[in-house]
């Protein structure tokens with residue numbers, strides 16, 4: 001029996017708990033069928049925490065996250081909490097987790113399943129076989145820079161301020177993760193900023209270029225973020241690994257999601273620095289949000305969250321074989337024609353969130369023998 005792995009599950013709001021229910025069924029499957037052993041605890045983040053405790057994340061839950069081997073998160077937010085003061089909005093809970101756990105490297109793979117190439121909004125030949133890794137800086141930039149806030153001006157106007165700021169060490173540590181990933185993949189890295197109009201972008205470009213000296217085997221290119229958005233929908237297969245800042249990474253990863261057919265397909269891993277034993281703090285979550293328009297109806301695609309579980313097995317617990325098994329089960333189910341509404345195609349079988357979970361478990365049973 002493998003040693004106990006401390007897992008904190010924060011299902012969150014909207015479709016978060018719906019997709020996380022399927023993830024829990026798969027965790028149980030791995031425990032019963034593969035002899036893995038997890039010590040799972042549940043906590044609140046986002047709107048559900050505001051409803052119970054008045055804050056989007058309590059200090060106790062934050063402490064549990066710091067103590068966990070990995071955190072799995074569903075999604076936060078929704079119209080019910082949209083008009084709350086900024087500092088206690090659901091999204092602040094997620095941002096605090098990222099910041100306090102120092103999860104500076106957010107890995108957002110955009111992988112097109114063969115069977116889903118036609119579900120993309122782009123022509124099949126443009127996305128067939130697509131496999132991009134976006135590395136988004138997650139604890140700096142305009143999301144956290146000071147000063148920020150809304151102030152009243154003497155002339156009666158109000159002014160909203162956010163500050164884009166990066167230091168060399170922040171740029172180096174995320175770029176290093178991206179160079180290392182490129183080394184294990186297609187050896188191509190594209191660094192994305194707006195060095196033409198932003199000093200922080202210029203610094204980003206200069207520092208990534210300096211670091212390239214240590215990674216001469218990697219082909220490095222630089223691209224302005226607006227051009228990158230365009231290139232992602234023009235010819236996405238030109239990219240292997242993309243490294244970019246917090247805000248551009250947020251936008252470009254949603255854009256890349258649609259190449260795969262749906263936001264409901266994109267997982268992510270947020271990683272901190274490795275400690276002396278090579279262990280990193282880590283949080284895994286789908287790229288999508290709480291999808292208020294379909295929440296509570298058993299309609300959401302649970303694959304992004306299930307693939308986030310697979311990333312957890314791979315990155316936090318070095319369980320590559322088990323992660324491969326889960327990835328394969330997801331591929332098989334989709335190839336078998338089982339589709340939630342977001343990836344539905346003519347001739348396929350439309351399934352609910354729960355039924356998609358059923359099919360994943362059946363595929364795991366088949367593949368495990």
Ligand SMILES: NC(=O)c1ccc[n+]([C@@H]2O[C@H](COP(=O)([O-])OP(=O)(O)OC[C@H]3O[C@@H](n4cnc5c(N)ncnc54)[C@H](O)[C@@H]3O)[C@@H](O)[C@H]2O)c1
Pocket residue numbers: 015074075076077078079091094263264265285286287288289290291292293294299300301302304342
């Ligand atoms: N990481 C997070 O927790 C996270 C990420 C993005 C947005 N949000 C929050 O979620 C709320 C809604 O935001 P939004 O509508 O801009 O983005 P969203 O990702 O929740 O939804 C965008 C669209 O994609 C669809 N969609 C998303 N996930 C899906 C899935 N798994 N299966 C099928 N369809 C899916 C939705 O139905 C919707 O039409 C906001 O409060 C926002 O702040 C949270």
Ligand SMILES: CC(C)[C@H](C(=O)O)[C@@H](O)C(=O)O
Pocket residue numbers: 077091094095250287289
């Ligand atoms: C919910 C929000 C804070 C978050 C972000 O902007 O980072 C989301 O859009 C994401 O992509 O994870």
Ligand SMILES: [Mg+2]
Pocket residue numbers: 250251254287
């Ligand atoms: Mg986003």
